[in-house]
Amino acid sequence: MKKILFFNSLILFAFLNLVEKGVSDEWTVILFHFEEEEGKIVRDSSANKFKGEVTGGKWVEGKKGKALEWSEENGNIRVKDFGDSPLDITDEITLEAWIYLKSYPTGEKPFSIANVITKVDSYFISISKKKVIYAGVKLLGSERPMWWVIEGNRTVPLNQWTHIAFTYDSKSREGKVYINGELDKEVTLKGYKDYKIQTNDNHLTIRSYSGADEKFIGIIDEVRISNIARREFLLINNSEK
Ligand SMILES: [Ca+2]
DSSP, X not given: OHHHHHHHHHHHHHHHHHHHHOSSOTTEEXXXXXXXXXXXXXXXXXXTOOEEEEOSOEEEEOSSSEEEEEOSSOOEEEEOOOSSOTXXXXXXXXXXXXXXXXXXXXXXXXXXXEEEEEETTTEEEEEOTTSSEEEXXXXXXXXXXXXXXXXXXXXXXXXXXXXXXXXXETTTTEXXXXXXXXXXXXXXXXXXXXXXXXXXXXXXEEEOSSSSSSOOOEEEEEEEEESSOOSXXXXXXXXXX
């Protein structure tokens, strides 16, 4: 009996801990806090324990703790996919990050768009040359897979911390983008046969997906991908810094 009570309280403690942090839950596919402070490997704090390989960039103060900053140099964070991976998200997805953008993309390579999170031919979130969130999913579609993209309304500011998020739900067929947790734009899709997201074995990247193009200039922190369309995000109060 004592043993059962002990385990029960352990479970309760673990649960409360999870609720308190509210960051890595059963829907979290990958979560990078970037608290390594040095080196070329970053570790995902979700149960999946992905590893990211960093090129270019430097360690700086982030929205919370440390983060990675890139200027015009090449580089990104690359996470390997493998066969049947949790990164293969089909039904519902949330991509979110804290960003501190230092200049807008020009629309021309290598600054065509400022990519933040990308899985080529599956899903992405970025800032477009219109200075808004630009995100999308590649859907199984009708005759063949096709991209569906959404562009936000509100300008993403320069030189201040901003939380950006994109959610997609294949059942409600809704795609939404959020700035600092507030809905910026929503679209209900129609006209496709299959609304599920295409999966593949391409790696996941943070910042430029090729390493050289679609460069984001600024700081990226607290990156989370979830396999649910969230309504609440990793918003961090200034007091939590
Ligand atoms: Ca951090």
